[in-house]
Amino acid sequence: MSTRTHASRRLAVAAAAALVLGLGATACGSGGSSSAAGGSANSAGSTAATGSATGSVPKAHGSVTVFAAASLKETFTDLGKKFEAANPGTKVTFNFGGSSALAASINSGAPADVFAAASPATMKTVTDAGGAGGEPRTFVKNALTIAVPKGNPKHIAGLKDLTASGVKVALCAKEVPCGAAAQTALKAAGLDLTPVTLEQDVKGALTKVELGEVDASLVYRTDVRSDAAKIDGVDFPEADKAVNDYPIAALAKAPNKDGAAAFVAYIQSPEAKQVLTAAGFQAP
CATH class of the missing domain: 3.40.190.10 (Periplasmic binding protein-like II)
Known part of the structure; x- marks a missing residue:
């Protein structure tokens, strides 16, 4: 085989190697760009998730009207004062009574922000009428x-x-x-x-x-x-x-929706739970 033929083959192999390397580099560059875009998307998603997970409770302000079962009178009166102290500028007003009578008042249009009942059955009369602004939560039990x-x-x-x-x-x-x-x-x-x-x-x-x-x-x-x-x-x-569950819910027509959400969240806080259990209520 001639020297010229060997030289031609060497040039062809070198050209092929260069082409492969070039394609590899392009592929790597394209992959790097895709990864960066994915990283940005993941980062944004993570940020959104974090923001959602750590979303703060709406700030309480103004007057908050709470309809609560008569058996909650002593503890809620105390917790209302603590809530006001923690949220300067708020005023909590309570209406204590039989849960069934309170539910009937709410369904009749009585202005209230929060309902705390002494049984799921009485809370259900409000939720069935579309009066609850969210899913009721059991916060204590009583015997x-x-x-x-x-x-x-x-x-x-x-x-x-x-x-x-x-x-x-x-x-x-x-x-x-x-x-x-x-x-x-x-x-x-x-x-x-x-x-x-x-x-x-x-x-x-x-x-x-x-x-x-x-x-x-x-x-x-x-x-x-x-x-x-x-x-x-x-x-x-x-x-x-015959142990009763006590549910609480912000109301759909609450005049002070932020205050209602803040009060419901406070009643489920460790501080409030300590006051309630000290009074003899059982943890849910």
Whole structure:
């Protein structure tokens, strides 16, 4: 083979190698550019996710009106003051009462920002009517006890003693959460009890004992604890079958939507939970 032929072959091989290297470099450059674009997209996505995950609770301002179950009166009054202190310029106004009556008021158009009920059933009457601005959240639970005058003069030891002759008992009305829970507990014990009075909220049933008008009433443990100077509580096993969940929700027609969202978030905060559990409420 001639020297010229060898030289031609060497030139062809070199040209092919150069072409391969050039294509490889182009491919690498194209891949690098695609990777950078992907990096930018990923970075933007990460930033958006971080922003969403760390989004702050709307700042509270102005007046916040809270409709809350009567059994929350002491704790929510305290928490309302703490909320105002943490959000200068806010004013929390409470309307405490039987959950069913509060729900009916909300559904009738009463202006309110937040609803805290003593049972999911009463909250459902509001959500079914489209009154909730978001998914209700259970923030505490509460169980029943037997409230008796200080010293327990009738020596009541359990639910069965409430059916004894001469024992006068106050219950909450059946449509009220504490009344529904009482009926569940009595059914679990296989007892039929005829009260001398039916009250529209748990504070009404408790007051009957305070005034000496009845010998006992079925109320929440938190109510007895808040009135320990005048009332004793008698726990009974059937209470475990009638524990009420307490849901809270900002309302769809809340005049102060930011304030409503901030208050609902605060009630679920560690600080608020500490106040609620110290009062005898159970963690959800």
